[in-house]
Amino acid sequence: MPSDSARRFRPDLLGLAWVAKRLRDTVMVNGPQPPSDILSGHDERGGPSQRPHAAYVPLANVGWEHADGELLGMALVLPRELSPHRSKPAMLDEVKGSPDNEAHRSALVDHA
Numbered sequence: 110m111p112s113d114s115a116r117r118f119r120p121d122l123l124g125l126a127w128v129a130k131r132l133r134d135t136v137m138v139n140g141p142q143p144p145s146d147i148l149s150g151h152d153e154r155g156g157p158s159q160r161p162h163a164a165y166v167p168l169a170n171v172g173w174e175h176a177d178g179e180l181l182g183m184a185l186v187l188p189r190e191l192s193p194h195r196s197k198p199a200m201l202d203e204v205k206g207s208p209d210n211e212a213h214r215s216a217l218v219d220h221a
Contacts, residue, residue: 125167133165161188
């Protein structure tokens with residue numbers, strides 16, 4: 110019988126882009142409606158946003174001798190240039206859908 114690690118789904122590094130897309134899709138469906146250009150990267154007409162926007166980033170085990178490319182987690186990187194009325198904590202609350210879920214907030218990576 111295969112070990113637990115052999116049965117786990119482990120996308121290769123190219124497959125991690127798909128995982129990042131799925132995170133973005135989840136935020137687009139479950140986040141505020143309509144999604145802001147900061148979260149979606151698109152303006153109200155569906156074209157590319159002209160403002161800095163969030164990046165959905167897979168965090169892989171890379172860059173050292175025993176690296177195997179395994180997905181370690183995901184990060185939502187928010188732009189540094191958020192306006193004062195769009196604070197990063199408020200944006201994180203929008204993304205996670207609940208202002209009181211501190212465990213979920215700590216799972217999101219804030220680029221300071």
